[in-house]
Amino acid sequence: xxxxxxxxxxxxxxxxxxxxxxxxxxxxxxxxxxxxxxxxxxxxxxxxxxxxxxxxxxxxxxxxxxxxxxxxxxxxxxxxxxxxxxxxxxxxxxxxxxxxxxxxxxxxxxxxxxxxxxxxxxxxxxxxxxxxxxxxxxxxxxxxxxxxxxxxxxxxxxxxxxxxxxxxxxxxxxxxxxxxxxxxxxxxxxxxxxxxxxxxxxxxxxxxxxxxxxxxxxxxxxxxxxxxxxxxxxxxxxxxxxxxxxxxxxxxxxxxxxxxxxxxxxxxxxxxxxxxxxxxxxxxxxxxxxxxxxxxxxxxxx
Amino acid sequence: xxxxxxxxxxxxxxxxxxxxxxxxxxxxxxxxxxxxxxxxxxxxxxxxxxxxxxxxxxxxxxxxxxxxxxxxxxxxx
Numbered sequence: 001x002x003x004x005x006x007x008x009x010x011x012x013x014x015x016x017x018x019x020x021x022x023x024x025x026x027x028x029x030x031x032x033x034x035x036x037x038x039x040x041x042x043x044x045x046x047x048x049x050x051x052x053x054x055x056x057x058x059x060x061x062x063x064x065x066x067x068x069x070x071x072x073x074x075x076x077x078x079x080x081x082x083x084x085x086x087x088x089x090x091x092x093x094x095x096x097x098x099x100x101x102x103x104x105x106x107x108x109x110x111x112x113x114x115x116x117x118x119x120x121x122x123x124x125x126x127x128x129x130x131x132x133x134x135x136x137x138x139x140x141x142x143x144x145x146x147x148x149x150x151x152x153x154x155x156x157x158x159x160x161x162x163x164x165x166x167x168x169x170x171x172x173x174x175x176x177x178x179x180x181x182x183x184x185x186x187x188x189x190x191x192x193x194x195x196x197x198x199x200x201x202x203x204x205x206x207x208x209x210x211x212x213x214x215x216x217x218x219x220x221x222x223x224x225x226x227x228x229x230x231x232x233x234x235x236x237x238x239x240x241x242x243x244x245x246x247x248x249x250x251x252x253x254x255x256x257x258x259x260x261x262x263x264x265x266x267x268x269x270x271x272x273x274x275x276x277x278x279x280x281x282x283x284x285x286x287x288x289x290x291x292x293x294x295x296x297x298x299x300x301x302x
Numbered sequence: 303x304x305x306x307x308x309x310x311x312x313x314x315x316x317x318x319x320x321x322x323x324x325x326x327x328x329x330x331x332x333x334x335x336x337x338x339x340x341x342x343x344x345x346x347x348x349x350x351x352x353x354x355x356x357x358x359x360x361x362x363x364x365x366x367x368x369x370x371x372x373x374x375x376x377x378x379x
Contacts, residue, residue, distance in 0.1 A: 081371055081372070081375045081376075239364060239368045242368060243364035243368040244360075246371065284353070285357040288353075288357070289354070289357065289358075292354070
């Protein structure tokens with residue numbers, strides 16, 4: 001990164017945009033704010049909004065021009081589908097593994113702190129952290145009960161852990177690292193856990209005989225198709241999560257690349273959708289689908 | 303034609319799965335809106351089902367996207 005002296009014309013544009021932006025904001029503060037009942041309220045509001053927009057836009061232009069003076073080594077746009085490797089105590093590890101361990105460590109410390117300091121002080125009427133915890137636990141409990149039945153056998157706690165891990169992965173992207181969920185091996189491992197759970201719960205509830213009988217129902221001919229559709233479940237779960245997360249990441253990186261020095265403010269708004277809202281929807285879908293498949297496996301057949 | 307050109311064409315064809323997914327999602331949303339308009343009190347249940355259905359419909363588009371990505375990033379080398 002090095003400073004590049006802008007030309008005279010550019011200096012003038014920078015100065016003009018700064019002066020115009022500050023002037024517009026100053027003029028806006030001079031316009032008196034009318035009450036809703038006053039005459040000409042709408043025109044007044046329109047004028048204030050217009051000055052606000054002009055000020056923000058010119059200041060945005062100013063920041064972009066100033067940042068544009070610093071020459072970054074700009075390379076062609078490139079995205080890799082596998083995350084970078086890093087060296088941890090002599091072991092070559094994928095950065096997604098390291099990131100996941102950091103997220104797990106942070107959440108473990110938070111859980112221990114909450115267990116020691118917050119849970120003994122719970123009151124009858126929830127307030128603060130207690131309210132958040134009760135809402136989250138209640139939501140996951142309701143979800144598992146709705147899909148799996150009232151004896152949810154610790155499924156709720158497993159899915160709550162999964163949900164917090166997903167949330168942590170999303171927050172990692174907001175800080176600026178590559179999220180672990182954009183790694184196909186990471187999403188595959190989540191999907192494999194679900195696959196194991198489907199079979200373990202199916203055998204636990206119905207026995208090996210009952211689980212095998214589900215394949216030849218209603219006819220023995222469809223057994224291979226059922227086997228294929230069962231084996232396709234982890235692949236489809238992994239690819240869905242991976243594709244969605246990588247797609248969101250590529251879109252955000254493309255915006256950064258396209259805007260260059262002007263990427264102030266706009267990527268933050270888009271990032272709120274692609275980095276915060278989108279992962280939440282995806283983890284809801286992942287958990288919902290896992291629960292649906294587990295519920296299907298333990299279903300009683302008459 | 304070079305290899306990378308053929309790979310690019312293949313990746314483009316793989317992403318065409320998005321057309322089917324878009325059609326399916328549009329139909330699903332339309333039906334959900336109709337159902338909610340007819341029975342507004344069932345809205346929350348229909349919403350949950352709609353999101354699940356959307357995820358399943360969307361997965362075809364996602365498979366195409368993943369396959370095109372894998373083609374671009376692994377076959378070209």
